[in-house]
Amino acid sequence: MMTMSSLIEPEISELSARYSNVEAHKLNGATYTPSDLATFVAENILEAAELPKTGIIRVLDPAVGDGALLHALLKCLPDDALERVEVWGYDTDADAIQIATTRLANTFTGLPLHIEQKDFLEHVLTLKGSDLFSDSEQEPFHLVIANPPYVRTQILGADQAKALAQSFGLTGRVDLYYPFLLGISKVLAIGGVTGIITSNRFMTTKSGEAVRQALLSRFQILHAWDLGDTKLFDAAVLPAVLLAKGIRNLQHSHTQNIAFSTIYETKDPAQSQCTEVLAALSSDDDTVVEVADGRRFRVRHGSLNNGDDPKGVWRVGTVATDTWLTTVESNTWQTFRHIGKIRVGVKSTADKVFIRSDWNDIPEGRPELLRPLLTRHCARRFRATTPNNPKHRKEILYPHTVVDGRRCAVDLSLYPRAALYLERHRDVLEARTYVLDAGRNWFELWVPQDPSAWPAPKLVFPDISDKPIFWIDTDGGVVNGECYWLCCENEESTDLLWLALAVANSTFIEAFYDHKFNNKLYAGRRRFITQYVEQFPLPDPARAEVQHIINLAKKIHALIPSSEAEAMEVELDELVWGVFGLGEKVAR
Template sequence: MDACSVLKKAYCSINKNHAFFREKFNNSYYLGIEENEIEFLNSISENEAGVLSASDKMLSYSVAVMYTAALILQEMAKRKKIEYSKEQTACLLDGFYLIQIAEHPFSDKTVEELEEILLGLLTDGIELKARKKTGSERTPNEIVKYMLDLIQYDKTTARNSSIIDPACGTGTFTNQITKRFIESLNTECEVESVKDALINKKQIKAYDTRPSNVYVTKVGMIFQLMEAGLIVNMNEILEFMNNLPVYCDDFLKSKDKADFIVGNPPYIRLQNISKEDRKFIKENFVSATGRFDIYTCFLEKSDGMLNKNGKMCLITSNKYLTTNYGVGIRKYFSKNHHVKKVVDLFDTKFFGAAVLPAITMCQNNTEDVETQYVGIKTSQMKPDCSLNGADELFDFIENNAGNGKSYVQYKNNTIFEIARSKVVVPSDGKTWNFSSREENTVKDKMDAKRNCMLGEIVDVSVGIKTTADKVFVQPMTKEFVLENNFETQVIYPLIQSFNVDKWKISWGTQKKDRYILYPHKENQDGMKAIPLDEIPNAGAYLEKHDNVLKRREYLLNVTSRKWYECWVPQKLSKFKQKKLVTRDIVSSNSFALDEEGRLCQGNTFFLTKKECKFSQAYADLSEHQYFCFLLGILNSRAMEYYQKMISGCLYAKKYRYTTSNLNRWPIPKIDVGIALEISKYVEKIIREESCRKELEKKIDRAVYNAFQFTDDEILKIEEAI
């Protein structure tokens, strides 16, 4: 029988006797479970499950996972000819005896298949939606092995070292750790010395907040010990099951120390963390800055728990390298100089996580303040060699040190650029872009030659975030607006990201163009909600959709806000000004000029003029000419190069354009006459598409000259982008 069938049958059997199992296996973990986390169970539940709460359904599923793991252990014991009494069987299957399922459902599986079932019980049995809130994602074995190699946890070190997996899941890392521990034992090693190492000395520890994960991880460790012949009877199985230091607890609250820490911590954003945990984290972790993700706290905690010269290696999102919420952890690491290596996997898609991963390796010493960086991303360049799998790729990385770039063909269908450099990470929380010295020389020159920063001459604002676009935006075609006779004071053309092309806004010509219903008015205190009785037609529409709008608890919890407001409104007076607009995520600089006073959606940023010395220097230009001049600078290749130096690369070679990044852009000093020329080039590009390439080259040359770039520096920029 396949594992999914066993899980389904066990789950349905448990639901028939749920009161018994709830009493036996209840845990505080299940209290906060919500309906959206158990949607995947609706397709396998029977009628009996229909009356159960989300918490009860998750408990049933977790018990089914534990039962399936116990059956695998029982099957392994049978194959190892381990004899056991009915009483011992009852102990192994304690609490499971009411589950009705075929006897020995895994008798047709190989040992390798049994191991694979164990490791996949969490991530392969749960759909992505359910994993998102818990941040669970299974790490491929090739990456696990590489990370253990990086920290040098192997047969020469494992026997007398302590190691922790801070978020074990179903044991992907702990499984490999146990294998390496077994390899470190001498051939005469007896079970008593293994007990001493694993139970008494607790040399391998693991943490997880989910009870079923703890259970399955223990089963996986015992599975490896049985396979190696180190467990030979049922009493030993039960002793290890009861005493292995795999804890159903929060690693962030632990006080252990270890020689090695390795794993894949959960990715959980601030909004999905309970208020109680949020308070604890804010009070105890300097890495919890901005709208943080909990994995940054795992990085800080793991580093802080290392023994002298101990090593830590975690795979996390790479966002902490460049985002605002990563400021705290970047400051922490820049002070202690513990980060020895970062392997940024960018868009390589080594596993199914929705994030772009990076491997961070730290050591608890400060002898070397430099960090070795390896960046792997997809490329179109001609490859230098071919590699057949992840193991070969990671071997190639470790065997080719130093600075520079290589291009490899991976598995015959993808070309990877592998960039290597060794740098001192920036202080004060600045972004870690890990550019080569040559690339940084160009960037540093732009900073040195700047007249001012972009944030000094424009206000950078994010567009409107409604948090209910299906009410405020998606239906709002011209026909829908007229049909409902909405009041003109709340209806505005909306610039969405797809409307923003390089140089100009395309709006009013596509079927997907939309207006926005914007129930706000501006007064001296900012934006306020318009009373519904002042907009009866729009008000009736909003009340019709109050079931959607009132579900936004974060809005209702703010006493000064109305239930029908947009979550992040912006002043109408700012939108009415001339402005430059960019998408928030795009592969290259694509700023456009809007002079129609349209509103902007939350997936765009817009730039409005500040009165300052810079703008006064170009007082001879009309406002239209001034904005065309700025537009030319921002769309130049030099500025695109700068953006890519300070911003992390996302999937498909796209970059995120944020307020903090844009504010840093260096603006060079340009003579008024040259500024007027750039303005005219931009005006012509907007009018006439045919001569665009030639005019863009002229603009690029003017900006290059303003930064006083040499031909070699220009070549570096052109090659890089």
């Protein structure tokens, strides 16, 4: 009979302290699991599991780390099941393996442990068959609990990311936890249960499309929790938890009866209190809960809604939300995509050379080719503001032009001061070997965008903000890479840009964003990126009230900042709600 001990030998603490100082685990994406979250996952796994009545119960953590997840799962198992358990754990870090082994061996005496220094992904790819999803000779696992590494493509490196993508059938940017998710489906028994802690990024990003599609065909997902900005980890990770069963039929997407819950911080008044964040998840749908440290969270419960698209963004579907979106759709004429292509701003990959606020002070004298730069410090609704801090008033040396309708680098011989300045920084610029490898000149921007489009009126907005901040630029500014911009493809339809300005700055669009996408970062900040903004709705401009909205937006742009403009903004906000059939601002 195995005995349980609440004591952990001093040796484990010493190892943990030593390991916490090793920088390598950061590069490998290791983010160890807090005990309360580990228990939450373990309890939900066992609530969903139907354990074998007889025989061995095989348990796996494919990225075992310090063993916290296995420890929590084993503690939650009934004694009669614990007697039949065999435990497997893989990790690439020898220190982590020693910590996990010592912890589990000391707490669960006599338990068969197979904690190995092994790369789970390499292991999965060596299983029978060249296809990841072919039948496996390995005996499957009844329970899999995991917190895979969260390394992104930029840290992995292009070669490793490409290899992972090819091996696991992924496309686009690859985060390391993507193939872990698919690899788990390879080793999970049919009817077996897995609980996986992941970043929530895959639920809403374009790069997560292939993973969303694969998950819905590789598992029977029982429940997904988007734990949002709960700050359960010390690392800057917005976590999610997936609870799923292994399935036999891998040919179709399994999208029915998937429970979906979210929890995000809010400033709204609390309706109830509880001790900690995970306990708040037991609250009813659309409840604001205050936890012991004073933070308030809105809890939502419903079903997973992806718009009947296996690659679609995951959001909470409730009767109220679906009714709200149906009302908006019935009053939508087109979306922002109809106006034109939304582009990210310029990226130099050498900002200290190209972007400055002190051009008048450089030795060569103020160079030619300077243009005003629109950054997040210029952000203000309707019309840009001049930053108070002189260091934030930037100009960009923009060495691109248009010849015969095509973008090209300027002839530097025509701009002597700019040429002298760039030559002084030539070593830095030539170090951007990817620019040269692309057949470009050493002094070019990496992503210059279209110079001929800058003079046209354009809608500009920062990538990240808690509230929508959209403005129209009519001064020919160059948009920086932390912002996005939109021009009318049809110059005769410029009024649509002003209509978009009105809609995008409304409290209605905040509600639309949260109903449709609900992709938030810490402290309620939203991501205003192409894949979301291009879906923002537009009402029919032929309607008289919509024409009034367009005219009001133009007046606000001309008068801001002023009390008159502020009064018009209030009126405009009400009008926008009204044209989408939501005059009372219901279900916000």
